[in-house]
Amino acid sequence: MPSASEKVLKKIEEGKVTPKPRWWFVARRYSVWTVAVVSLVLGSLAFSLILYLLTNQDWNLRPTAGHHFLSWLLLSLPYAWIVFFLLFLAVIYFNFRQFKKGYKYPAYLVIITACVTVVLFGSVAAGLGLHRRLHTLFVNSMPFYQTIFDARVNAWERPQAGFLAGQITAGLDDGFSLRDFRRQDWDVTMNSQTKLEDELELVVGEEVKIIGQEIGPSVFSAQEIRGWERDERPGPNAVPIILQGAPRNFLPAPIFPKRPLWPTPNPTFKAIINLSQ
Amino acid sequence: MFSLPNCLDKSDNELVTLSLKDKNYFRCILERYEERLKRYIFRLSNVNLEEAEDILQEVFLKVYKNLNGFDPDLKFSSWIYRITHNQMISRHRYKQARPRLVAINEEIIKRIRSEFDLEKEVNNNYLAEEIKKVLAQLKPAHREILVLKFFEEKTYEEISDILKKPTGTVATMIRAAKQEFKSKWPEKRI
Numbered sequence: 001m002p003s004a005s006e007k008v009l010k011k012i013e014e015g016k017v018t019p020k021p022r023w024w025f026v027a028r029r030y031s032v033w034t035v036a037v038v039s040l041v042l043g044s045l046a047f048s049l050i051l052y053l054l055t056n057q058d059w060n061l062r063p064t065a066g067h068h069f070l071s072w073l074l075l076s077l078p079y080a081w082i083v084f085f086l087l088f089l090a091v092i093y094f095n096f097r098q099f100k101k102g103y104k105y106p107a108y109l110v111i112i113t114a115c116v117t118v119v120l121f122g123s124v125a126a127g128l129g130l131h132r133r134l135h136t137l138f139v140n141s142m143p144f145y146q147t148i149f150d151a152r153v154n155a156w157e158r159p160q161a162g163f164l165a166g167q168i169t170a171g172l173d174d175g176f177s178l179r180d181f182r183r184q185d186w187d188v189t190m191n192s193q194t195k196l197e198d199e200l201e202l203v204v205g206e207e208v209k210i211i212g213q214e215i216g217p218s219v220f221s222a223q224e225i226r227g228w229e230r231d232e233r234p235g236p237n238a239v240p241i242i243l244q245g246a247p248r249n250f251l252p253a254p255i256f257p258k259r260p261l262w263p264t265p266n267p268t269f270k271a272i273i274n275l276s277q
Numbered sequence: 278m279f280s281l282p283n284c285l286d287k288s289d290n291e292l293v294t295l296s297l298k299d300k301n302y303f304r305c306i307l308e309r310y311e312e313r314l315k316r317y318i319f320r321l322s323n324v325n326l327e328e329a330e331d332i333l334q335e336v337f338l339k340v341y342k343n344l345n346g347f348d349p350d351l352k353f354s355s356w357i358y359r360i361t362h363n364q365m366i367s368r369h370r371y372k373q374a375r376p377r378l379v380a381i382n383e384e385i386i387k388r389i390r391s392e393f394d395l396e397k398e399v400n401n402n403y404l405a406e407e408i409k410k411v412l413a414q415l416k417p418a419h420r421e422i423l424v425l426k427f428f429e430e431k432t433y434e435e436i437s438d439i440l441k442k443p444t445g446t447v448a449t450m451i452r453a454a455k456q457e458f459k460s461k462w463p464e465k466r467i
Contacts (some may be wrong), residue, residue: 005307103441
């Protein structure tokens with residue numbers, strides 16, 4: 001009876017079996033590296049976006065909101081980005097394991113190193129302002145980005161608790177119309193007591209968050225209005241692009257011009273809310 | 278047809294390089310590893326001779342097809358043991374209890390006797406039978422690591438390369454396997 005060796009040699013001979021070419025292994029090694037590096041970059045960007053959303057949350061509002069820190073934090077965590085962040089970390093980990101000597105390192109060491117690297121690169125990206133650009137890009141190009149990825153929407157889409165946020169769609173005599181992130185329309189009323197965040201310009205297309213009270217069906221009375229993106233306000237020396245000598249609160253273009261998430265009812269109407277001072 | 282070149286003086290790594298140029302040299306690798314790997318398969322599973330040879334053929338074919346992927350930084354024996362280990366797992370043979378554990382020679386008994394501080398007066402034949410019985414009761418992963426360490430005489434580094442686990446983990450696994458071995462051994466003899 002032929003031995004296993006004999007049978008193997010026969011199979012090789014008869015089946016014309018040949019070794020896989022060297023390039024196949026080289027390509028596989030490079031693809032593992034490429035996936036790991038791409039995941040590292042994407043994981044870093046996901047982390048920078050988590051940073052952006054967390055640092056743009058209004059943590060000082062917690063007492064106003066009547067929340068414990070934990071519940072406010074749970075409302076504000078950007079879960080979708082956290083899931084992506086963990087997903088990219090997992091891809092980095094599993095690809096690292098495929099490296100030539102990747103299995104030599106203990107799992108905890110690989111995971112900690114991957115975490116530190118991603119956090120470090122993500123912080124650098126945030127320091128360079130990439131997180132803000134990326135966030136704006138997503139907001140402008142993905143219609144449902146904010147409701148899915150921007151956890152602040154959860155905290156601010158609670159009119160019964162006194163929190164409302166959305167985009168200004170038109171000016172009214174005593175306030176403005178607003179469409180919230182779930183596309184419900186609101187009339188927002190203002191009075192002389194309404195506080196406006198410094199340098200906030202109320203213009204059509206601007207996204208704002210409002211603290212106040214729901215006083216009727218789809219009517220909200222504003223006590224305080226803040227810009228949705230805190231760090232998108234023009235600096236003190238910024239020159240409005242459109243006009244000089246315009247009424248107060250008229251339209252300086254945002255640093256990153258916003259494209260409305262839906263068609264503006266009257267695009268030519270660049271409103272201004274005439275605040276009683 | 279394959280002819281058998283003179284390869285006794287060639288190292289494993291040289292044979293890999295030569296096999297890529299001339300497939301006749303692959304016969305040398307087969308002859309060098311056939312018995313060793315067959316014993317290894319028997320020590321881990323309860324397959325019969327025919328099944329063991331099937332596994333072995335699959336291993337050798339995989340080795341041949343992947344010769345260009347062999348990393349010379351690794352010992353060839355570690356690489357071929359790794360492929361065998363993976364093949365056993367993919368065939369679901371690994372987890373089957375009661376391995377055959379073929380012959381346990383004097384050398385192996387000596388190593389195990391000194392490692393586990395077994396009673397000196399017990400004769401080797403009896404001890405061999407007891408070792409087989411206890412090994413058969415161990416968790417498959419523990420059995421495998423003890424087989425690699427004491428039967429196949431692999432170093433921690435080699436076991437790490439075969440099982441693709443960090444050396445520290447290998448050390449921990451060996452400790453746990455020895456613990457389990459001792460716990461299963463009839464008390465009065467340890």
